[in-house]
Amino acid sequence: MSRLPSNSLAYALRQAARIDAAVFAGQSLADNLLARVEAVARPAVQDLVYGSLRAYGRGDFFLARLLERPLAVDEVRALLLVALYRLETRPEAVHTVVDQAVSAAGEIAHGKFRALVNGVLRSFLRQRTALEAALQADPVAPNQHPAWWLQELQAAWPEQWSAIVAAGNQAPPMALRVNRRRCSRADYQAQLAAAGIAASPLGDDGLTLAQPVPVDRLPGFFDGLVSVQDPGAQRAAELLAPAPGSRVLDACAAPGGKTAHLLERADLDLLALDLKPARCRRIEDGLGRLYLAAKVVAADCTQLDQWWDGLPFDAVLADVPCTASGVVRRNPDAKWLRRPEDIASFALTQSRILDALWQVLRPGGKLLYATCSVFPRENQRQIRGFLARQPAAGIIHEEQILPDAERDGFFYCLLEKRS
Numbered sequence: 001m002s003r004l005p006s007n008s009l010a011y012a013l014r015q016a017a018r019i020d021a022a023v024f025a026g027q028s029l030a031d032n033l034l035a036r037v038e039a040v041a042r043p044a045v046q047d048l049v050y051g052s053l054r055a056y057g058r059g060d061f062f063l064a065r066l067l068e069r070p071l072a073v074d075e076v077r078a079l080l081l082v083a084l085y086r087l088e089t090r091p092e093a094v095h096t097v098v099d100q101a102v103s104a105a106g107e108i109a110h111g112k113f114r115a116l117v118n119g120v121l122r123s124f125l126r127q128r129t130a131l132e133a134a135l136q137a138d139p140v141a142p143n144q145h146p147a148w149w150l151q152e153l154q155a156a157w158p159e160q161w162s163a164i165v166a167a168g169n170q171a172p173p174m175a176l177r178v179n180r181r182r183c184s185r186a187d188y189q190a191q192l193a194a195a196g197i198a199a200s201p202l203g204d205d206g207l208t209l210a211q212p213v214p215v216d217r218l219p220g221f222f223d224g225l226v227s228v229q230d231p232g233a234q235r236a237a238e239l240l241a242p243a244p245g246s247r248v249l250d251a252c253a254a255p256g257g258k259t260a261h262l263l264e265r266a267d268l269d270l271l272a273l274d275l276k277p278a279r280c281r282r283i284e285d286g287l288g289r290l291y292l293a294a295k296v297v298a299a300d301c302t303q304l305d306q307w308w309d310g311l312p313f314d315a316v317l318a319d320v321p322c323t324a325s326g327v328v329r330r331n332p333d334a335k336w337l338r339r340p341e342d343i344a345s346f347a348l349t350q351s352r353i354l355d356a357l358w359q360v361l362r363p364g365g366k367l368l369y370a371t372c373s374v375f376p377r378e379n380q381r382q383i384r385g386f387l388a389r390q391p392a393a394g395i396i397h398e399e400q401i402l403p404d405a406e407r408d409g410f411f412y413c414l415l416e417k418r419s
């Protein structure tokens with residue numbers, strides 16, 4: 001329990017430090033670490049957490065020069081990272097930020113680090129110009145990604161890597177998918193305009209907002225008119241496009257964004273699988289909000305005997321687990337938690353999933369392989385390996401979306417099973 005007022009900057013800094021420290025101890029932001037934050041402070045804490053994790057490479061560089069020795073308490077280090085992020089991005093009222101950070105430090109380790117927090121942040125303000133110049137001269141720190149990650153990007157995308165990194169360091173755009181069963185996109189855009197929310201169309205069903213807004217400000221959100229989904233993710237349903245009445249498998253479905261989009265576009269006999277029961281409940285909740293229906297089963301899609309009735313599918317979506325290297329701006333913890341060997345480990349899992357799902361596809365059927373990664377070992381090279389193992393597989397369409405101002409990074413390969 002914090003004794004700081006929940007509407008104070010000190011409270012937001014304190015909570016953000018707690019969450020960043022949990023991430024550095026190995027927890028994922030997907031574990032709902034914001035749940036314990038008072039509702040009034042959640043937007044501010046979210047901004048501090050996501051911003052400081054996106055900018056961790058900068059903060060780490062500054063602390064290496066500002067601290068005489070490593071800090072014994074992780075939450076104090078996290079508090080300094082969060083406060084540095086705030087000082088760099090909102091340079092007004094810097095002394096208030098320092099004072100509030102010192103108040104936050106009063107709640108950590110019996111307040112023993114208040115003087116240190118005060119001293120480090122004031123040193124930063126005094127040396128800021130020199131520190132920022134040194135950072136710009138560093139080969140890694142200004143990119144705000146781990147060195148091994150940058151090497152992967154540079155090898156794969158020698159022309160585009162710095163644009164990929166720049167996109168990953170931005171706050172993401174907020175995009176919507178209009179539920180075409182309940183509302184046309186033009187009508188929904190008009191409803192947004194009436195609510196003072198500017199948006200522009202993208203893809204078949206998408207609208208990108210000029211500014212992010214909380215979902216409870218979106219007209220008809222709780223009545224299923226619209227969902228939050230990146231336009232890059234919306235490509236899955238556009239590409240697989242199963243015909244009405246098809247028997248469709250969404251094999252790695254949770255939380256269900258692509259399942260719902262497939263069902264919004266056509267009446268389907270759809271089976272949605274996911275490994276984790278708790279995540280399956282999120283699929284069901286989403287479908288309920290959107291007035292859609294599918295059979296949802298918690299199962300490992302590679303264990304066919306657990307869930308397959310032996311009837312082949314007309315279309316399969318394999319939205320496989322991956323490094324998420326195309327969506328680092330939405331999951332800024334991932335780039336610091338991942339290790340280089342994770343790429344090979346994901347690639348192995350992905351190849352097992354592909355091989356298993358190929359067996360449940362009917363001859364002439366289509367399988368869409370999807371990742372939100374930009375690493376070729378999970379994408380183009382994965383598919384080359386698969387084609388070598390499965391001579392009956394042919395590519396109908398392949399696309400790599402690199403993250404930019406409009407879309408997150410995704411890879412899609414639409415495969416056909418030749419009869």
Ligand SMILES: C[S@@+](CC[C@H](N)C(=O)[O-])C[C@H]1O[C@@H](n2cnc3c(N)ncnc32)[C@H](O)[C@@H]1O
Pocket residue numbers: 233251252253254255256257258259273274275276279299300301302319320321322353
């Ligand atoms: C990229 S996410 C899917 C996102 C989802 N398609 C959407 O659009 O909302 C990958 C999902 O695969 C699930 N998963 C991982 N291994 C699996 C397996 N062997 N069988 C079924 N699901 C699996 C994970 O639990 C995770 O929810």
